[in-house]
Amino acid sequence: MFEAVAFYLFAFLTIAMFYIVVTTKQALYALTALAAGMIFISAFFFILGAEFLGAIQIIVYTGAVMALYAFGMMFFDTTRDVKEAQGNKFIITGLATLAAVLVVLIVSAPIISENITAYYPALPEVGNTQEVGMVLFTKYLVPFEVAAVMLLVAMIAGIVLAGKKMDLSITLMNDAEIHDMKIDQKLDQHKKVLS
């Protein structure tokens, strides 16, 4: 009973939040609604008994990803309304058809694969976090290491792409140096526009 109430409550909240994300014209509303939707999704993981996954969802998505997006939005002009793609009847019809086909496929998939058996059965006597640790560090050790390397590559790429001129500190420079730096930047921009 409580499971059903929680499921329908969080399903409604998640769908409402994500609907706001794709329809609003304000980028800030989209960001906050997305953060709220991520937290509501972690509720499903807790209902399903995947506590570790729920904690990871909150930490990674609302802690790291949303903070990164908020940081990135400081660079962009977000006060202006977002332009939308023009409504095309063909695209809308295609999308609706695609969504309907997806519903049929996904609902029929478990019926087709009814004779499926558990490959790594969950152990009832230990907690979810212990189970995850046992499977992750035995069977999925190589993908785990590859994911770690991929995150390192992503970190280096992010630093290289976004962190230019990080060796300069505006707080340690005097006014004349900052003025010179700004003029240099404007010259660079003009050169790029002309080239």
Add this chain to the structure above:
Amino acid sequence: MEIGLNHYLVLSTILFAIGLVGVMRRKNLLLLFFATEILLNSVNIAFAAISHYYGDLTGQMFAFFVIAIAASEVAVGLGLLIVWYKRHGNIDLDTMSTMRG
């Protein structure tokens, strides 16, 4: 009323359709990234639900790797977006018709 696997799969489908609509109708690249996050999260719900109802941990493992991939995608994508914005002053999809930086 008992909540079964199909409830979660239908919810996942609805969220996936919402994300798909977002990908199609957005022009701003930042909001396009938000829509891809919705797609990845809806798939995560389906993985966790299947993992629960079949008593198998593989679904949760895949959800972990999806989260790791989403995190690295955000880092690289935002870096590229910042570089583009510094050069061109906007992040609209229509202006990115050329491959030359």
